[in-house]
Amino acid sequence: GDSVTQMEGPVTLSEEAFLTINCTYTATGYPSLFWYVQYPGEGLQLLLKATKADDKGSNKGFEATYRKETTSFHLEKGSVQVSDSAVYFCALSDTGANSKLTFGKGITLSVRP
Amino acid sequence: DGGITQSPKYLFRKEGQNVTLSCEQNLNHDAMYWYRQDPGQGLRLIYYSQIVNDFQKGDIAEGYSVSREKKESFPLTVTSAQKNPTAFYLCASSAGHPTQETQYFGPGTRLLVL
Numbered sequence: 001g002d003s004v005t006q007m008e009g010p011v012t013l014s015e016e017a018f019l020t021i022n023c024t025y026t027a028t029g030y031p032s033l034f035w036y037v038q039y040p041g042e043g044l045q046l047l048l049k050a051t052k053a054d055d056k057g058s059n060k061g062f063e064a065t066y067r068k069e070t071t072s073f074h075l076e077k078g079s080v081q082v083s084d085s086a087v088y089f090c091a092l093s094d095t096g097a098n099s100k101l102t103f104g105k106g107i108t109l110s111v112r113p
Numbered sequence: 114d115g116g117i118t119q120s121p122k123y124l125f126r127k128e129g130q131n132v133t134l135s136c137e138q139n140l141n142h143d144a145m146y147w148y149r150q151d152p153g154q155g156l157r158l159i160y161y162s163q164i165v166n167d168f169q170k171g172d173i174a175e176g177y178s179v180s181r182e183k184k185e186s187f188p189l190t191v192t193s194a195q196k197n198p199t200a201f202y203l204c205a206s207s208a209g210h211p212t213q214e215t216q217y218f219g220p221g222t223r224l225l226v227l
Contacts, residue, residue, distance in 0.1 A: 043218035
């Protein structure tokens with residue numbers, strides 16, 4: 001079945017540091033890939049997405065590129081801010097599975113001033 | 114403003130009691146979903162509905178029930194059969210079409226057992 005694997009956390013960075021959060025996936029079809037962000041005590045917000053191989057999703061300085069050859073969708077940001085502190089979830093939606101999302105376990109990012 | 118609302122924000126359940134969590138959306142979405150979030154486990158799908166009067170079990174449906182009598186509403190009942198109900202519950206919706214599969218989430222309900 002479909003699965004998403006995220007790197008182990010938590011991650012703690014200083015403000016303006018470079019961020020990479022790894023995500024790899026297993027899917028039987030041609031999935032769309034997503035990054036969601038969850039701020040403390042809130043629901044999830046869509047951060048970015050990519051629907052086909054080599055697509056790059058981007059939003060708020062975050063980027064991720066859909067790499068079919070390595071089945072990866074790593075999240076990057078060149079300079080993190082304290083306000084980026086949150087939990088980040090990688091997810092996939094297999095086009096043959098009624099739009100159900102499969103989530104990774106999430107990773108907590110803390111950014112120090 | 115279009116969006117998804119969940120109520121209440123906090124809910125307390127006594128032993129043997131059924132409780133119902135509300136989820137309403139005004140996005141005109143066909144599909145709605147319920148997830149359970151536990152620390153360190155990500156989100157797990159409880160039930161989903163792709164159209165009014167139809168719903169399917171997700172990965173952890175035991176001890177839960179749902180209904181979908183109206184397009185905008187998808188309430189979740191946590192029954193007394195759910196022995197470990199303490200969790201954060203998230204409702205989501207999507208247009209339900211293969212090319213519009215992005216899910217939008219509500220703010221969540223935290224359920225605690227007394």
